[in-house]
Amino acid sequence: MIPTYLETIDDLYLDPSRPLDDVYQVAVAPDAVVEATAIGKFHAQRYQQTGRVQLVSASVDSIDLTSDSAAMPSPAGPTVIVTACVDVSQVDAIDTTGRSIVPADRPQYLVEQLTVVNPRYPDQSSWRVSMASNAQAQSCGG
Structure with missing residues (x-):
């Protein structure tokens, strides 16, 4: 699920013609809204991503794997918390003049904590990222 999530987010940044709703193939609110908003702003500024994570x-x-149908604001399904380390060294973002907008001293890695939920459990194809937070890191180690 995590590789598919990362690939889909990359695809959306790389291809401005792809519909932002594709984010719902791999994410649910609030993460889907956060990602779609960020990608929309990125494309509105006419930035282009090169490379992949x-x-x-x-x-x-x-x-x-328990479900709480009475949870508020919405029913909570099975949840898995995953920590992923992602190499972003091959990813750049360029403006309309062709200049990079990525700081030269950006760390090579992101350490992401992902909350993955399955609102239609036990349907294995229904796992989606609901929250993602990340921090820049110099390495994937501890």
Whole structure:
């Protein structure tokens, strides 16, 4: 699921003609809204991404396969928390003049904590990222 999520987000940044709704193939709110908004702003500024991220590692931090149909604001399905380390060194973003908008000193990695939910469990094809937070890192180690 995590490689597909990363690939889809990259695809949306790389191809401005692709519909932003494609984010819902791999994410649900609130992450889907955050990602679609960021990608929309990126394209509105006529920036272009080059290169792709590479998943270095992913580890499961916790698994909760219970469902809470009474949860507010919406029913909570099974949830898995994953920490992923992603190599972003091959990714650049350029403006309309062809200049990079990525700081030269950007760290090579992002360490992402992803909350993955399945609103239609046990349907294995229904896992989606619901929240993603990340921090820049110099390495994937500890």
